[in-house]
Amino acid sequence: xxxxxxxxxxxxxxxxxxxxxxxxxxxxxxxxxxxxxxxxxxxxxxxxxxxxxxxxxxxxxxxxxxxxxxxxxxxxxxxxxxxxxxxxxxxxxxxxxxxxxxxxxxxxxxxxxxxxxxxxxxxxxxxxxxxxxxxxxxxxxxxxxxxxxxxxxxxxxxxxxxxxxxxxxxxxxxxxxxxxxxxxxxxxxxxxxxxxxxxxxxxxxxxxxxxxxxxxxxxxxxxxxxxxxxxxxxxxxxxxxxxxxxxxxxxxxxxxxxxxxxxxxxxxxxx
Amino acid sequence: xxxxxxxxxxxxxxxxxxxxxxxxxxxxxxxxxxxxxxxxxxxxxxxxxxxxxxxxxxxxxxxxxxxxxxxxxxxxxxxxxxxxxxxxxxxxxxxxxxxxxxxxxxxxxxxxxxxxxxxxxxxxxxxxxxxxxxxxxxxxxxxxxxxxxxxxxxxxxxxxxxxxxxxxxxxxxxxxxxxxxxxxxxxxxxxxxxxxxxxxxxxxxxxxxxxxxxxxxxxxxxxxxxxxxxxxxxxxxxxxxxxxxxxxxxxxxxxxxxxxxxxxxxxxxxxxxxxxxxxxxxxxxxxxxxxxxxxxxxxxxxxxxxxxxxxxxxxxxxxxxxxxxxxxxxxxxxxxxxxxxx
Numbered sequence: 382x383x384x385x386x387x388x389x390x391x392x393x394x395x396x397x398x399x400x401x402x403x404x405x406x407x408x409x410x411x412x413x414x415x416x417x418x419x420x421x422x423x424x425x426x427x428x429x430x431x432x433x434x435x436x437x438x439x440x441x442x443x444x445x446x447x448x449x450x451x452x453x454x455x456x457x458x459x460x461x462x463x464x465x466x467x468x469x470x471x472x473x474x475x476x477x478x479x480x481x482x483x484x485x486x487x488x489x490x491x492x493x494x495x496x497x498x499x500x501x502x503x504x505x506x507x508x509x510x511x512x513x514x515x516x517x518x519x520x521x522x523x524x525x526x527x528x529x530x531x532x533x534x535x536x537x538x539x540x541x542x543x544x545x546x547x548x549x550x551x552x553x554x555x556x557x558x559x560x561x562x563x564x565x566x567x568x569x570x571x572x573x574x575x576x577x578x579x580x581x582x583x584x585x586x587x588x589x590x591x592x593x594x595x596x597x598x599x600x601x602x603x604x605x606x607x608x609x610x611x612x613x614x615x616x617x618x619x620x621x622x623x624x625x626x627x628x629x630x631x632x633x634x635x636x637x638x639x640x641x642x643x644x645x646x647x648x649x650x651x652x
Numbered sequence: 653x654x655x656x657x658x659x660x661x662x663x664x665x666x667x668x669x670x671x672x673x674x675x676x677x678x679x680x681x682x683x684x685x686x687x688x689x690x691x692x693x694x695x696x697x698x699x700x701x702x703x704x705x706x707x708x709x710x711x712x713x714x715x716x717x718x719x720x721x722x723x724x725x726x727x728x729x730x731x732x733x734x735x736x737x738x739x740x741x742x743x744x745x746x747x748x749x750x751x752x753x754x755x756x757x758x759x760x761x762x763x764x765x766x767x768x769x770x771x772x773x774x775x776x777x778x779x780x781x782x783x784x785x786x787x788x789x790x791x792x793x794x795x796x797x798x799x800x801x802x803x804x805x806x807x808x809x810x811x812x813x814x815x816x817x818x819x820x821x822x823x824x825x826x827x828x829x830x831x832x833x834x835x836x837x838x839x840x841x842x843x844x845x846x847x848x849x850x851x852x853x854x855x856x857x858x859x860x861x862x863x864x865x866x867x868x869x870x871x872x873x874x875x876x877x878x879x880x881x882x883x884x885x886x887x888x889x890x891x892x893x894x895x896x897x898x899x900x901x902x903x904x905x906x907x908x909x910x911x912x913x914x915x916x917x918x919x920x921x922x923x924x925x926x927x928x929x930x931x932x933x934x935x936x937x938x939x940x941x942x943x944x945x946x947x948x949x950x951x952x953x954x955x956x957x958x959x960x961x962x963x964x965x966x967x968x969x970x971x972x973x974x975x976x977x978x979x980x981x982x983x984x985x986x987x988x989x990x991x992x993x994x
Contacts (some may be wrong), residue, residue: 546737550795552724553702553731554802555754560725564750568741 394550398527403629417619421627424620426606431627434586434603441524442582447582448525449532450574456533457540468537471530479527483594486523490514513597523591528581534585535580539573572642579639583632603628653682653715653805654868655701660710662700663792671696671862674710678855681836683829685849687885688859694842697859698808701840703727714838715805725754730799730837734811736791738783744770744794745779751802769797773827789820796828800835807837813848825852846886850874858882874927880992883925888958890928890970893994896920902991909941911989921994928958930973930988939983943970950977 408415421427452471456464474482489496492511497502501507513519543566551561589604607628610621656677663670671693678684686694699705701712703724712719730751738747749757757765770776772841773793777785792812798986799807813821813827829852832839843849847978849856850870856865858881861947866878877883894902894909896916902909902924909924916922935942945963959977960969972982 544740546733546735547739549702549724550733550737550798551706551739551750551754552704552733553727553729553808554751555723555725555728556750556799557723560754564738568739590859 406622406625406629409618410626412619417617417623420617421620421623426601427624430601430603430606431631433517433601434628434631437520437602438471438586440517440521441528441585442578444521445525445528445532445581445585446574449529449537449577452493452533453536453540456537457543468534471533472528474530475534477527479590480524480594481568482526483591484606486514486519486526486595490519490522496500515599517600517602519591520600520602521585522597523595524585526589527591528585531584532577532581535577536570536573541570560617575641576643579635579642583635583639586635587628587632603631653838654678654713655715655806655810655840656711656713657697658711658713660697660700660708660712662696662705662708664696667857668921669693669696669862671708671859672701674859674864675798676857677863678838678840680838682854683832683839683841683852685841685843685844685853685856686859687846687849687856688865689885690844692860694859695810696862698810698840698842702729702731702788702808715958728805729807730802730804731808732792732795732799732810732812734815736783736788736795736815738791738794738798740783742782743779744775744781744783744786746796747794747799747864750798751804755802757802761850766797766801769801770794772831773797783850787820788816792816794826795825795830796824800831800837803835804837807832807835807839808840809841809843811844814844816980821848828852850886856886858885860885876990877925877992880923880925883992888928888971890924890926890931890968891992892924892968894922894924894967894991896922900986902989905964906963907941907943909984909989910986911941911991912986913991916991919963923992923994925990925992926970926984926988928971928973931961931970931974931985932983933972933974933978934981935975935983940986941989942981942983944981947977 456467459467488494491497491509491514494511494514495512497507500510530588547565548561551565552558556564587604588609589602592600592602592605593608597623598609603624607621607624610617610624654677657674660668661672664886666744667700669691674697678710686697688694700708701714701719701769703719703722709719714727714729715934739750739916742750745763745766748761748769749920752765762923767776767779770779773791773796775790775797778786778790778967781792786794792815795812801918810826813824816824825848841852853870855867855869856873858865858873860881866873866882873882873886877886883891892904895915896918897908898918899901900910902911902913902922904924909925932939943963945961945966947959948962949960949970955976956973956975958971961972961978961982962969970982972978983986
């Protein structure tokens with residue numbers, strides 16, 4: 382009984398602040414019998430924005446996952462003393478505002494950034510390096526900054542609870558160390574790693590705070606295109622809604638893929 | 653395939669724990685149990701044989717091959733772990749076939765052999781399941797089938813029964829022994845359960861602090877333990893101090909007992925050892941080594957009683973076993989009292 386009652390506040394909160402606003406998008410987007418979608422598709426900015434968003438999501442997702450996996454592995458191996466310290470440190474980027482991160486990046490890697498200047502001192506082209514921060518590539522690194530801790534903290538328990546005994550069993554049965562890793566470790570942690578990669582990719586596709594602070598609207602990605610349309614004086618509400626739905630669908634698709642992988646893992650283990 | 657340890661030594665870094673100067677030999681098809689208290693080195697010896705730890709001195713030789721610097725996957729051994737260590741994402745059939753797969757056996761033959769092995773351990777109908785869908789006993793039988801499927805040169809059993817319920821333990825114990833004999837697998841069994849060792853092993857090596865205290869048949873260890881540590885570890889017993897007071901006689905402080913004192917001189921301190929099944933309840937008045945006293949604790953165990961009997965004036969009770977506990981006296985025949993060095 383308590384549990385059922387306890388669920389109501391949460392459900393009404395979700396209904397009021399999540400489901401309702403999303404539902405409000407639908408009538409707006411389809412108000413002209415789909416003409417808004419046609420206009421959106423015809424917008425010369427739309428396809429590059431979609432491509433850039435997918436690229437950014439995938440590159441930031443993959444980069445954060447690669448580094449995050451390494452960090453999670455270290456966390457799992459570390460002594461409790463160092464693990465606590467490292468986890469506190471990893472929590473910091475998660476708590477920082479995207480603005481702070483963006484400003485920090487500009488100070489470090491921007492056209493007048495100190496890293497850019499140092500590299501320039503050694504003969505690198507400062508204009509090229511300084512300009513790079515304001516591209517999809519630069520955004521990838523800025524995003525990785527706070528996505529890596531997310532991957533690391535999500536995957537740390539997976540690695541910490543990894544049962545190493547089947548690896549020994551595989552080794553005694555004739556598997557080389559590499560083979561044992563591929564046959565035992567990869568199937569065990571792979572689904573979680575892919576799932577985590579999907580979550581951070583979706584986040585990278587949908588987020589805009591850091592991007593806005595870092596590049597303004599110089600880089601054409603879906604969230605910034607949406608931002609520009611909302612901020613636009615003569616706003617085309619149906620197209621803005623259609624764009625929102627596309628962005629939402631893209632992120633949901635990637636999240637859904639991640640969920641699919643996680644479920645496959647559960648099936649594999651507890652079927 | 654014979655297996656031998658020649659002056660094998662190993663120490664965990666920064667400790668004195670490990671094994672020291674261990675020499676043992678196992679004949680082909682023999683099952684040897686390694687027993688001993690925690691930290692005695694029995695698991696270390698097993699893992700050295702498997703190659704899961706390395707860097708030992710001396711030689712470990714299996715079928716004429718020195719295993720010392722050989723990687724784990726080339727040693728051709730089958731191993732059973734305490735907690736099964738099955739591959740959770742593979743079916744039971746694929747688990748059993750894994751060793752064959754690594755050996756390059758083609759899929760059809762592999763499946764056939766794996767199915768045969770599963771039938772042999774009575775799990776043929778569960779071939780398509782995942783390990784998590786099986787009980788502990790079933791998982792360990794899968795592990796047994798997996799370890800034997802690719803006909804390893806040696807079988808290593810690391811406390812294979814200790815995670816299981818008592819009811820299943822006995823059953824699986826017999827099954828392991830049966831299959832081990834059927835396959836003629838030279839086997840090392842690590843166990844902390846001396847009853848398991850006595851029931852399964854051809855020979856037992858008792859280790860303490862990394863050294864072999866005694867290596868012999870179960871009967872030898874039980875009936876002729878070399879010292880008090882072996883006697884205490886193998887089987888139940890009464891052990892107490894006594895003084896030789898003459899030829900064929902010792903004094904416990906509360907009773908003078910007849911027994912074989914051998915070449916010991918009067919006044920020498922000894923440890924007396926008596927097994928509970930040799931303690932006679934309510935013996936006739938004229939019986940040798942008769943002691944009067946009372947039962948301080950009785951345990952009813954179905955087919956017999958195991959009791960503590962405190963002779964008058966004694967500090968420590970005698971442990972005895974009988975159909976019924978004695979009323980007021982026990983006796984131990986002289987030939988059943990063994991003397992050990994104090």
